[in-house]
Amino acid sequence: xxxxxxxxxxxxxxxxxxxxxxxxxxxxxxxxxxxxxxxxxxxxxxxxxxxxxxxxxxxxxxxxxxxxxxxxxxxxxxxxxxxxxxxxxxxxxxxxxxxxxxxxxxxxxxxxxxxxxxxxxxxxxxxxxxxxxxxxxxxxxxxxxxxxxxxxxxxxxxxxxxxxxxxxxxxxxxxxxxxxxxxxxxxxxxxxxxxxxxxxxxxxxxxxxxxxxxxxxxxxxxxxxxxxxxxxxxxxxxxxxxxxxxxxxxxxxxxxxxxxxxxxxxxxxxxxxxxxxxxx
Amino acid sequence: xxxxxxxxxxxxxxxxxxxxxxxxxxxxxxxxxxxxxxxxxxxxxxxxxxxxxxxxxxxxxxxxxxxxxxxxxxxxxxxxxxxxxxxxxxxxxxxxxxxxxxxxxxxxxxxxxxxxxxxxxxxxxxxxxxxxxxxxxxxxxxxxxxxxxxxxxxxxxxxxxxxxxxxxxxxxxxxxxxxxxxxxxxxxxxxxxxxxxxxxxxxxxxxxxxxxxxxxxxxxxxxxxxxxxxxxxxxxxxxxxxxxxxxxxxxxxxxxxxxxxxxxxxxxxxxxxxxxxxxxxxxxxxxxxxxxxxxxxxxxxxxxxxxxxxxxxxxxxxxxxxxxxxxxxxxxxxxxxxxxxxxxxxxxxx
Numbered sequence: 022x023x024x025x026x027x028x029x030x031x032x033x034x035x036x037x038x039x040x041x042x043x044x045x046x047x048x049x050x051x052x053x054x055x056x057x058x059x060x061x062x063x064x065x066x067x068x069x070x071x072x073x074x075x076x077x078x079x080x081x082x083x084x085x086x087x088x089x090x091x092x093x094x095x096x097x098x099x100x101x102x103x104x105x106x107x108x109x110x111x112x113x114x115x116x117x118x119x120x121x122x123x124x125x126x127x128x129x130x131x132x133x134x135x136x137x138x139x140x141x142x143x144x145x146x147x148x149x150x151x152x153x154x155x156x157x158x159x160x161x162x163x164x165x166x167x168x169x170x171x172x173x174x175x176x177x178x179x180x181x182x183x184x185x186x187x188x189x190x191x192x193x194x195x196x197x198x199x200x201x202x203x204x205x206x207x208x209x210x211x212x213x214x215x216x217x218x219x220x221x222x223x224x225x226x227x228x229x230x231x232x233x234x235x236x237x238x239x240x241x242x243x244x245x246x247x248x249x250x251x252x253x254x255x256x257x258x259x260x261x262x263x264x265x266x267x268x269x270x271x272x273x274x275x276x277x278x279x280x281x282x283x284x285x286x287x288x289x290x291x292x293x294x295x296x297x298x299x300x301x
Numbered sequence: 302x303x304x305x306x307x308x309x310x311x312x313x314x315x316x317x318x319x320x321x322x323x324x325x326x327x328x329x330x331x332x333x334x335x336x337x338x339x340x341x342x343x344x345x346x347x348x349x350x351x352x353x354x355x356x357x358x359x360x361x362x363x364x365x366x367x368x369x370x371x372x373x374x375x376x377x378x379x380x381x382x383x384x385x386x387x388x389x390x391x392x393x394x395x396x397x398x399x400x401x402x403x404x405x406x407x408x409x410x411x412x413x414x415x416x417x418x419x420x421x422x423x424x425x426x427x428x429x430x431x432x433x434x435x436x437x438x439x440x441x442x443x444x445x446x447x448x449x450x451x452x453x454x455x456x457x458x459x460x461x462x463x464x465x466x467x468x469x470x471x472x473x474x475x476x477x478x479x480x481x482x483x484x485x486x487x488x489x490x491x492x493x494x495x496x497x498x499x500x501x502x503x504x505x506x507x508x509x510x511x512x513x514x515x516x517x518x519x520x521x522x523x524x525x526x527x528x529x530x531x532x533x534x535x536x537x538x539x540x541x542x543x544x545x546x547x548x549x550x551x552x553x554x555x556x557x558x559x560x561x562x563x564x565x566x567x568x569x570x571x572x573x574x575x576x577x578x579x580x581x582x583x584x585x586x587x588x589x590x591x592x593x594x595x596x597x598x599x600x601x602x603x604x605x606x607x608x609x610x611x612x613x614x615x616x617x618x619x620x621x622x623x624x625x626x627x628x629x630x631x632x633x634x635x636x637x638x639x640x641x642x643x644x645x646x647x648x649x650x651x
Contacts, residue, residue: 039428040435047442047499051449053467054457066465115343123329124336130344137347139549141556141602143576144595145354147583148361152354171350174343203335232450234559239580250452254563266460273453280448285441292440295447295500296507 051277058271065267079271090272092245093252097276100165100237100248101230107166108173108226109219116181117207121193131182138175145171146239153240164240165248169233173226180225180294184218185211221294224287228280249276355599361592362387387593396590402570403578407601409486410561410574411554414493419547421494422501427535429502430509443499451496455563458492462564479564485571489561493554501546508542509535548609555602575601 060067061076083090118124119131149168158164188211196206212219237248247255253272256265284291365383391400429439446454461468462478469475478488512535520530558576565572567581575598582591 033433036428036431036433037435039424040432040439043425043428043439043499043502044435044442046495047445050454050457050461050495051445053461054453057460068467068470111342111346114339118336118339122332122336122339124333127336130336130340133347134343137351139552139602139606140351141576141595141598143556143558143579144358144599145351147579147588147591147595148354148357149350150583151361151588152357168350170346174346178343203331228448232452234450234452234563235576235580238562239584250450250559253456254452264459264463266456266463269456270460273449273456277449277453280450281445284444284448288437288441288444291444292503296504 051281054270054273054277057267058274060267062265062267079267080275082265082268083272083275088252088256089244090249090252090275093247093249094275096162096246097231097249099162100169101227101233103162103166104169104173104230105223105227108170108177109223112174112177112181112222113212113215113219115178116185117211119178119182120185121190134175134178138172138179140171142168142172142235146235150239158240160241160243160246162246165233165237168236168240169230172233173230176229177222177226180222181215181218184215184222184294187218188214217290218294221287221290224283224291225294228284231276231280358592358595358599361588362596363589365589383589387589388597391590391593391597399573399578400594403573403575404601406486406572407555407557407574407576407598410489410493410557411551411605413490414497414554415547415550417490417494418498418501418550419543421498422505422546423539423543425499425502426505426509426539427531429506443503446496446499447503449496451559452563454492454496455560458488458495459564462488479566481569481571483571485565485569489557489564489572492564493557493560496560497550497553501550504546504549505539505543508539512538544613548606551609552602552606555605556598 056070056072057065058079059075059077060072060079061074062078062082064072064076067073082088115134119127119134145168149164153159153161153164192210192214193203193206196210197203201209232250233248234250234254237251238254241247241251244252249272253269253276256269256272363382363384365381365387390396425443429436429443432439449457459479460466463469464475464477468478476484478484516534516538517530520534525533556576557574558580561569561572561574562577562580567577573581575594579591579594579598582588582594
């Protein structure tokens with residue numbers, strides 16, 4: 022990039038405009054959600070750039086006891102958290118094998134994992150819905166967690182494989198020369214070093230699992246078991262509007278802002294992970 | 302990034318330590334056993350949550366349940382084997398209009414959104430690549446649409462597209478965006494592009510960052526303008542990364558569900574996709590037709606992915622293999638300058 026630096030300084034304003042356009046494109050709708058959430062319900066349709074006056078009524082409406090949104094948030098944390106933990110546990114082993122071991126069918130194994138991540142969720146929701154109905158799993162956490170593994174696991178395996186490959190192999194070899202078995206080398210050398218990569222994978226997996234909608238919508242019909250994304254889409258008018266947009270925006274802020282903060286804190290890592298995995 | 306050493310770990314190692322030649326065969330067999338051990342939990346789970354449903358859907362699609370009436374008008378209990386009748390009904394029976402509409406919507410959304418996302422994403426990547434100031438801000442803001450849950454972003458756009466919403470206020474017309482008709486389609490496209498174009502931009506940026514800067518200098522010396530540089534250097538060299546991003550977007554667009562479901566609603570003709578159709582049938586306990594829709598969607602995805610990989614040569618698994626070949630052909634190897642683009646092949650044996 023040093024080569025282009027001289028010419029970029031000459032005409033820098035189009036770049037500034039471009040940067041501003043991207044930031045505006047990405048943040049304007051998000052900004053509108055936050056602003057709308059902080060308006061009074063009566064000002065819902067105001068289009069001033071800032072709420073006048075500011076109000077947290079929409080947020081209070083979200084947490085009214087009969088809405089049960091707190092419970093939905095908890096459900097989301099349980100489902101996305103368990104999915105992430107399981108995924109990380111299984112995915113680390115698989116990724117290590119794909120990154121470090123030399124065995125037959127390695128390409129095939131990697132290909133299968135990638136292919137699985139392209140699977141349309143609905144194609145598995147329909148048969149699993151029937152299965153879970155028959156075995157009484159509707160309205161359970163496992164009915165949401167297990168299908169979520171279908172997209173979380175390939176994503177995590179792919180991410181972790183990339184991270185494992187980036188670590189110098191000499192470390193592991195040195196440990197094995199010093200008398201460690203492969204398993205010990207893995208546990209004592211690789212895992213501690215891979216911790217940042219695993220952390221990034223965990224964040225990405227958690228966000229993707231947290232954002233899941235189709236499975237949670239299908240497998241649960243009991244209000245107390247639904248996840249936050251489903252709960253938001255089902256809010257009914259607390260203030261007598263056709264659709265309680267203010268309340269929904271407030272709930273949207275609650276569901277999104279923690280993710281956005283995490284994303285901002287770890288943006289470098291997440292981008293490296295996303296572009297390495299290449300999977301949403 | 303001296304990543305070549307990781308391609309064939311054991312062979313490379315044994316080659317450098319020749320006195321362990323006898324241990325090599327043993328090592329490889331051991332590696333095979335270990336690999337099987339390490340991979341089996343993942344594959345067991347994938348078999349349970351993907352292969353089983355796939356087979357089960359295929360089976361269900363050949364049966365009809367619950368909605369048969371016998372000659373006395375009673376509902377027949379249990380599944381009835383109907384062969385390919387579910388598929389025949391879908392393609393040219395009473396439900397055919399709905400199916401072809403959903404098929405058309407799915408294909409239309411896929412083509413329009415992916416085309417726009419590719420162009421916008423490419424533009425974003427170029428801007429980010431050349432940005433001097435505000436890189437951190439751009440990087441952070443580009444991740445925001447990705448982090449917003451699709452269901453929430455659908456609600457957000459539903460709110461902005463509401464009849465008294467901000468978009469109508471800006472354009473000064475009362476358009477009923479989220480009801481039916483082309484407005485509804487447009488609303489879906491806008492919302493989808495907003496959420497995913499930045500993602501395409503990120504993947505493309507990673508591809509841009511490994512293009513050696515010397516190439517541009519050489520081109521400039523030869524008198525090529527920026528337009529020509531883009532078509533002759535940037536585009537061909539970023540193509541592998543771009544193709545993978547586009548493939549992922551295509552497959553994602555084909556299974557689109559949350560966005561039209563929340564933004565427009567269930568059973569709306571203008572925005573019903575194949576996923577929504579299958580889901581709607583399943584939620585009405587028509588498992589046979591639902592499974593048939595799900596199976597058809599699956600095969601549609603497979604066919605599109607296959608054609609894309611075959612025709613355009615998207616190298617999904619060995620994506621960096623192409624990159625590295627390009628890098629080798631290029632004069633200056635500046636791949637080290639690309640922190641955000643770790644090599645991602647090595648799965649492919651040398």
